[in-house]
Amino acid sequence: MTYETVLGGAILVAVIAYALGGGADFGGGMWDLLATGTRAERQRQAIEDAIGPIWEANHVWLILALVLLFSAFPPAFAAIMTALNIPLTIVLIGIVLRAAAFVFRKYDVHPDAVHRRWSTVFGIASFLTPFFLGLCLGALGSGEIRWQDGQAITGFFAGWTRPFAVGCGLFAQGLFAFLAATYLAVDTTADPELQDDFRRRALLSGVSLAPAAALVFWISMNGAPDIFEGLTRWWAPILLALTSACAIGALISLWVRSFRVARLLAVGQVSLILIGWGLAQYPYLLVPDITLASAATADATLRMLTWTLVAGSLLLLPSFWYLFRVFKGRRP
């Protein structure tokens, strides 16, 4: 296996980790906005308690993916950032507003009108950011962004304004909402009423994912022919079966209230979906002009990066494990 494949895989892993962690934090923000009824305040508090300790660490996965992309595949970074300038700028605004709103809510001592307004900002940013992130990922595979001689010859609107990208955006939103509700059902074990609330939400969003996934697949036939072709290779049925098994298993576990199993299966489901996307897109970074190999930088850098990754993981994974054990582990 070549270094660029390893690093491409590492980027995919970072994206998956970001979806599982940061994505769920976005989902939490969505449920925060949608919190209703007599228990709304308690729901919000549960979401805040769940996100608080880990959300900065979750956020770093996105930065890691970006940094790897520009270190290992500089031309791809340049191309993506140029062609998707507009939606990525919107993503950024969303991230900044969310951070600001979260800080405000968390550390502001007076629960007054200003405070509530910031909660709304937090919720809205949580809805929009994943949508535009999904949009961008979808656009990468659409094949509509063309890059020649260091120029984005298709301009600044190609790819991400098409139905396929929009479908990916909506799908990402649904996925994150489902993840968040499933996690929260585990986190609220101490409060059965809240747990019921989040169980209902998880079931609702989980069930709606199936037709959404089918729709995105159907649009990809025209909207992203290379991805569609990728999804019909020999490994595709196996992956599809596994993903479906996870999805159905997660829903059943939610139904019978085995929330820890449900969380595990939801994680499996999201990971498999993203792995499927990664495999379908391989070896392209930006379909059809930029591949892992064509965008890879000098060998020396790739080698160094790979070993840095290994060393860094040895340092970081235990820290990460410790963080999650302290805050998400079973409590006596």
Add this chain to the structure above:
Amino acid sequence: MALSLGFHIIFAVIGIGMPVLMAIAERRWLRTGDDVYLDLAKRWAKGTAILFAVGAASGTVLSFELGLLWPGFMEFAGGIIGMPFSLEGFAFFSEAIFLGLYLYGWDRLSRRAHWLCGVLVAVSGLASAVFVVIANAWMNAPTGFEMIDGRITAIDPIAAMRNPASVQQVVHMVLAAYATTGFAVASVHAWFLLRNPDNAFHRRALGIAVLLGVICAPLQLLSGDRLAKMAARLQPAKFAAMEAHYHTESGAPLVLGGLPDSDAMETRLAVRVPRMLSVLAHGDVSAEVTGLDSVPRDDWPNVAIVHWAFDTMVACGTVLLVLAAWVALRRLRRRDLAGSRPLLRSLLLAGPLGFIAIETGWVVTEVGRQPWIIQGVMRTEQAVTPMPGLVVPFVLFAALYILLFVILLFVLRRQFLETVPGSEAEAIPA
């Protein structure tokens, strides 16, 4: 981009300095069992958390902006400076992890483990500063590659990171971050002590904060001197602009202030210290110092901006140094810091000086390098995005940052000014 960096540098500096203060405070609590220190550590941790969240957001914006605004630069140099950026990513990761543990782990971790998390936050903050500054140093002193037909080949990322500017720049920046945070925090607590001189909480806080400043300010003088000597050697155009030094000569005078006029090639109304520039640049009263006349006119940075930024930075640093000496003197004579109102007032006023020094220092290194984005290799206009209407994102990001800043001040104010810490703690007799 410049604007974003200008904001980010402030958050980043506090993100490097605050954990140190917070870890020292907790350490003292562990040692002495004095609960005022615990309260202090907790409050400083809150401040750190707020600033870190905002800093992380502005840092994310930056890493995107690298590509959104400078695709040419990233395509060209990503393979080289990606290395320190990746390492920085890891450092940032561990900072986020341990900050989460620190902030939310007060009652879930043992005291020692908790303190260790605080130390790790400080160490990671330091490490990320080191790596980012290395990347910047490379832009000043590019090494570790060969240029063939305008493309970079034979990349050696390690050699690039060991470029000659790295060590000096890193030391200078880290000391600046510590000294600035120390004095800024001291300023806040001095304000409280002016109103309520017997408050035990603020007395202890002031003690720790000035300690950091007093240690780092004099070291900064040494580091600044070495950095200037290096710039004189590697980037004569930058050095000449810093000093508004137009004509190459030996035994050159040091120009302070004045109005640099690049067309007339002279600086009017300036104070001149004979032969001083030669000493500063090369440690020899009669050494020859390269002036701007030895550099093609096209390769000049904006002399007035660089010169004034440099002099402002040095002035701020000098004031802080004097202040540090004052504090140290009072300490050596075992006199109470909070007992001197003039000292408290000066500390209060000196709070922003460190930030001014950092911002102007950053202007010196960036504007001083113009028109190059990578010294001697790539010009800034070759690196910028082809995207039309750059004004739109610029205004947008400016608005976002101003918003962030206002929120930050607002939250910090509500957090710290409207609650009175240590008021119930008994006052220590002066």
